[in-house]
Amino acid sequence: MTAEGIILVTGGSRGIGAATATLLAEQGRNVVIVDISPEPLVNTQTILWPAPFDVASESAVVGGIADIEAAHGPITGLVNAAGVFGKMHRIERVRMDQWDREVNIDLRGTFLVARSVGVKMAERRHGAIVNVASVAGMTSGPIHAYTAAKAGVIQITQTLAAEWGRSGVRVNAVSPGFTRTVALEAGIDSGALNKKWLESPTAMNRLVEPIEVAQAIAWLLSPLSSGVTGINLPVDAGYIAGTTWAAYGGLPETSGA
Numbered sequence: 031m032t033a034e035g036i037i038l039v040t041g042g043s044r045g046i047g048a049a050t051a052t053l054l055a056e057q058g059r060n061v062v063i064v065d066i067s068p069e070p071l072v073n074t075q076t077i078l079w080p081a082p083f084d085v086a087s088e089s090a091v092v093g094g095i096a097d098i099e100a101a102h103g104p105i106t107g108l109v110n111a112a113g114v115f116g117k118m119h120r121i122e123r124v125r126m127d128q129w130d131r132e133v134n135i136d137l138r139g140t141f142l143v144a145r146s147v148g149v150k151m152a153e154r155r156h157g158a159i160v161n162v163a164s165v166a167g168m169t170s171g172p173i174h175a176y177t178a179a180k181a182g183v184i185q186i187t188q189t190l191a192a193e194w195g196r197s198g199v200r201v202n203a204v205s206p207g208f209t210r211t212v213a214l215e216a217g218i219d220s221g222a223l224n225k226k227w228l229e230s231p232t233a234m235n236r237l238v239e240p241i242e243v244a245q246a247i248a249w250l251l252s253p254l255s256s257g258v259t260g261i262n263l264p265v266d267a268g269y270i271a272g273t274t275w276a277a278y279g280g281l282p283e284t285s286g287a
């Protein structure tokens with residue numbers, strides 16, 4: 031148990047959550063990771079909560095947060111990185127059980143964990159929360175439930191920031207662009223995703239690295255961002271900036287001599 035408190039990272043066993051937990055531990059923070067499929071992060075000082083933790087289950091979240099704080103001390107930082115990707119379909123083929131799954135994990139789960147942790151942070155008048163949204167929540171795409179869920183995450187981030195702003199709790203979001211996680215690379219390898227199509231609309235003509243999202247999250251959790259709450263910070267290699275240029279003939283390859 032630590033006096034300075036812990037940072038809880040949901041979805042911490044893989045991808046952006048794992049990169050963030052690893053970075054925060056390297057920065058000397060006390061990090062506990064939870065996941066629905068818990069696996070330790072080798073060669074890190076992170077602590078694995080060994081029981082499966084389902085962010086979409088209210089009883090599991092409420093009970094799990096109480097048990098984690100009893101075992102490891104107060105949660106002073108929260109990273110809501112657990113999530114599932116959207117299934118890509120024409121609208122006629124959107125299955126409502128898949129819709130419910132994506133909304134339940136990505137939006138409802140983010141709210142459940144943020145509320146369970148944030149209420150206690152507000153009582154203690156100290157804490158920072160970062161929700162992982164997506165550029166998909168700021169644009170449109172054939173991933174109907176996912177875009178709606180991520181737009182909801184951006185919205186609840188503002189609402190929670192206003193809710194707890196006078197209680198010393200900051201709440202922000204990051205919106206990654208296409209990020210080179212193992213899961214994304216598997217999608218590229220299987221042919222479900224096309225790397226060139228993911229890269230070419232971005233200003234920087236590349237994918238985002240998980241560590242780049244982690245750095246933004248670490249900043250939003252740290253006192254360096256003490257005046258920042260309620261924002262959504264895209265970390266997208268310029269996806270939002272570049273994507274509209276197709277209407278004007280596309281992005282320039284390079285500028286200057």
Ligand SMILES: NC(=O)c1ccc[n+]([C@@H]2O[C@H](COP(=O)([O-])OP(=O)(O)OC[C@H]3O[C@@H](n4cnc5c(N)ncnc54)[C@H](O)[C@@H]3O)[C@@H](O)[C@H]2O)c1
Nearest residue numbers: 041044045046065066084085112113164206208209211213
């Ligand atoms: N990789 C990208 O390109 C990208 C882009 C934008 C946003 N995001 C978002 O970033 C977050 C992390 O995604 P990632 O790319 O690291 O994916 P990932 O699949 O590598 O990691 C997600 C983690 O969440 C866990 N998880 C899934 N459902 C859960 C549940 N119900 N309860 C607890 N844990 C659960 C998984 O087991 C996994 O460890 C997600 O919210 C995703 O939507 C990812």
